[in-house]
Amino acid sequence: MYDERDLARAAGVVLSRSFAVKIGGIAALIGVLGLLMLAPFGVSGDQVSAACPPGAPVVDEDPEVSGELRQQQVGFAKLIDEVAVARGLPGQATLVALMTALQESQLQNLEGGDRDSVGLFQQRPSAGWGTIEQIRDPRYSAEAFFGGVNLPDPPGLVDINSWPSMTYNDAAQAVQVSGYPNAYAKQEKAARKIAAEAGIDLNRTGDPYAGRAGAKPSGDDDGGTSSLIDDDCGGGLISGRPVNGVWPPEQATITDPSGTGGQVTPRTAAWVAQARAALGTLSLGCWDAHLWNPSSDHPKGRACDLFVGTDARRSAPAKAAGDRIANWAIQTAATTGLNYVIWYGQIWSARTGKWRTYNGGGVYDTTNPTGGHYDHVHVSLY
Incomplete structure (x- = not known):
């Protein structure tokens, strides 16, 4: 019987935050490595479609896993979402957490990692996330990632002002402070697939700052990821479907x-x-x-x-x-x-x-x- 660390090793997950190493390890197991991108559905009438169109930036993605490792990923995804639901957080908070855990550990509760990092989110005791025993508790580590009152000193998601206005990648990075700040974006597609398999509603509304200590920000410029009010307005304005393309950050040049x-x-x-x-x-x-x-x-x-x-x-x-x-x-x-x-x-x-x-x-x-x-x-x- 394999434990989660054995399965992670089999998938080629080297205990490091280098996403290039992770890609290489998984490719050695599965024998497939390529550039994946979302195909556009096209635009017609008043409908806006999902896209990463021809000529748009391509983001590397880890090859999809299967079997027992996939089952464990789905199980941990359900646990993370249970924590989010209990908090009253929106589905997009779950998505950010899943993207983060996929990048850090392939959604596995690892015994070790880069320096003293452990667990689903590769949180470090030396950085104040808790003891090894605490961080190795998946429910504790999920609570710590989301943050809030009575939790470790490092700020969690709800402690980040205006996180709903950020890209999913930047929201994850604001919590993790990784040496690879743009690594999380490539996990969105996989996170959505796992969420679908786990029956998780990523469009669930909620309070993006639920559980936060102190005052909450009064609002976000773009309305955020939580969609606290979903009123279609009409009046000559069209709406459409979500656009799920991947658009890496650019500098003003x-x-x-x-x-x-x-x-x-x-x-x-x-x-x-x-x-x-x-x-x-x-x-x-x-x-x-x-x-x-x-x-x-x-x-x-x-x-x-x-x-x-x-x-x-x-x-x-x-x-x-x-x-x-x-x-x-x-x-x-x-x-x-x-x-x-x-x-x-x-x-x-x-x-x-x-x-x-x-x-x-x-x-x-x-x-x-x-x-x-x-x-x-x-x-x-x-």
Whole structure:
């Protein structure tokens, strides 16, 4: 009878955080190593489809495992989700945890690892995560990963301000502080498959800061991963399905095509070019220092504001112009790497494919034309 460490060894999981080593080890067992990517479903009408389109960045993925190791992965996934459900956390918190555990241990409760790392999440006693015995308890390690009151000193997921606004990879990295900060993104597809096998609802709503000690952040710019309000709004605006593409982070290295003098990411520059080709002349601005809100995507070169000229609540042409921009952005999200759109008091997220009420993220007054985004459409790219 094999224990989980034997199975992990059989799968080639070297006790290290190097994802390159993990890929090589698993490939030696299974004999398959390749570049996997999500195929686009296409876009038609008002539907936005899942995508990692031709020409989009390719992210290496670990080959899928099977047999007893897979059964154990599913079992640990259920346990992690049980902890999340008991906490009242949304399904996306479970997804971040599964991606993390897959990268760190192949979702196995390992006896050792890099330096003194142990367990599902390769947490380290020397870093304050607990004793070896505690961390080797899968339920304890899951609780520690999610964080909150009466848990180890290192911040867990609920202790990270605005984690729902981050990419799944960045949310995982904010907890793990890994030497391989971009390693978690490649585990999303596998995590979703395991969750499906385990009967886990990753679209479950909840409080993303459940169990947190102290005050909770008042909101997140993009509405976050938790989708606390899922009201389809209509009114000329379309919705669609979630867009599950993988878009690795980019640095702002391109001169802002909107003429601000700043720099934007290549993805943002490409979006502007496509928007101009499809929509014609646009009044827009992308890079901005946003000193009043440094967490904004504007100073990161990942966002643009497209202006409609006036408060659309008082102008039907302005409302129609904004709807056209927002709808085009959503319809093309699968191929552009769009993250979210804010327009006319509503916010659309690629992760849910739905519109919901925009709350201002604790920064903006949603009753005025600019704060409520009635005079401009905001788009953010991954």
